[in-house]
Amino acid sequence: MIPAQVDYVRPADIGEALRILQDREGEAKVLAGGYSLIPLLKLRLAQPGILVDIAKLGMDGVSEDDDWLRIGARTTHRAFHEHPIVVDHYPMLRSVAGGIGDPQVRNWGTIGGSVAHADPSADWPAVLIALGATLVLRSADGERTVPARDFFLDSFETAIEPTEILTEVRLQRPSHGSGGAYQKLERRAGDFSTVGVAAAVQLAGDGTISKSGVAATAVAPSPFAATHAERVLDGQQPSEELYRRAGEGAAAQSDPATDAHGPAEYKRAMVVEMTIRALRSAVERAQQS
Numbered sequence: 001m002i003p004a005q006v007d008y009v010r011p012a013d014i015g016e017a018l019r020i021l022q023d024r025e026g027e028a029k030v031l032a033g034g035y036s037l038i039p040l041l042k043l044r045l046a047q048p049g050i051l052v053d054i055a056k057l058g059m060d061g062v063s064e065d066d067d068w069l070r071i072g073a074r075t076t077h078r079a080f081h082e083h084p085i086v087v088d089h090y091p092m093l094r095s096v097a098g099g100i101g102d103p104q105v106r107n108w109g110t111i112g113g114s115v116a117h118a119d120p121s122a123d124w125p126a127v128l129i130a131l132g133a134t135l136v137l138r139s140a141d142g143e144r145t146v147p148a149r150d151f152f153l154d155s156f157e158t159a160i161e162p163t164e165i166l167t168e169v170r171l172q173r174p175s176h177g178s179g180g181a182y183q184k185l186e187r188r189a190g191d192f193s194t195v196g197v198a199a200a201v202q203l204a205g206d207g208t209i210s211k212s213g214v215a216a217t218a219v220a221p222s223p224f225a226a227t228h229a230e231r232v233l234d235g236q237q238p239s240e241e242l243y244r245r246a247g248e249g250a251a252a253q254s255d256p257a258t259d260a261h262g263p264a265e266y267k268r269a270m271v272v273e274m275t276i277r278a279l280r281s282a283v284e285r286a287q288q289s
């Protein structure tokens with residue numbers, strides 16, 4: 001199908017973009033790589049009055065300061081995957097970016113677009129929840145930050161207001177004794193997750209898990225923090241038995257649908273397994289960090 005007629009602007013700076021979003025509130029839509037939005041326009045599932053293309057606004061860098069890893073919202077999956085900081089220091093995040101779609105999707109699709117679109121099977125949202133990321137939003141009125149845990153409200157629904165642009169994803173720089181991993185079960189390489197689980201741990205000096213983050217995708221209307229699993233883990237010595245109990249906690253919190261990817265019961269069993277694998281790998285990385 002051909003998209004309905006729509007105005008198109010490519011503002012030169014973020015101030016202009018935000019003004020347009022405000023002036024045409026409710027009918028304006030941000031356009032980044034277009035890999036999620038254009039198909040919706042073609043199917044006429046979205047019919048905005050104006051597309052605000054953010055291609056000229058920058059926001060496509062990756063940098064570190066003392067506290068944060070900062071990812072510009074327009075950073076493509078590929079640029080992130082190949083960035084020297086990521087190659088050298090962020091194995092978990094690198095594998096997430098490298099596992100998304102195919103080369104075309106990774107070349108055009110942005111991390112901000114994935115986060116803002118909030119597909120219930122997307123990979124980044126669960127990863128950002130588990131790692132305790134912060135999302136930075138700008139409007140004509142100023143800037144605000146939202147923790148990833150509070151950001152994903154429902155399927156394709158986030159805390160972004162129609163007048164806001166997501167500018168940056170911030171992640172606390174990993175400290176000694178921390179590690180994370182993402183396990184994605186997919187039918188074929190490049191598919192969306194059938195089940196995805198992200199885990200992050202901070203180990204204390206005696207090897208116990210002092211703080212954990214666990215989140216799942218594709219097994220509920222939106223990605224969620226597996227708080228049952230986190231309660232099982234915190235304060236405990238890592239072990240296979242502990243990982244299993246955490247996985248059972250995550251599965252109990254999930255609400256998967258029976259669909260072409262498999263029955264709900266199978267997906268719940270896979271949540272247990274993916275949680276075990278993610279935790280095993282996260283703890284190994286933490287022990288080696």
Ligand code: FAD
Nearest residue numbers: 030032033034035036037101109110113116122123166191
């Ligand atoms: P767009 O399509 O331009 O925008 C998407 C939505 O986000 C729109 O509503 C837009 O208004 C909004 N938006 C974009 N940027 C901003 C911003 N900065 N501020 C506010 N709102 C914004 N994803 C996975 O997680 N795993 C996969 O395995 C995977 N496989 C895929 C395979 C295929 C064939 C395709 C087409 C997609 C796949 N995806 C997968 C999804 C892909 O990651 C997203 O389509 C892409 O990252 C979206 O980014 P974009 O820049 O193209 O966003």
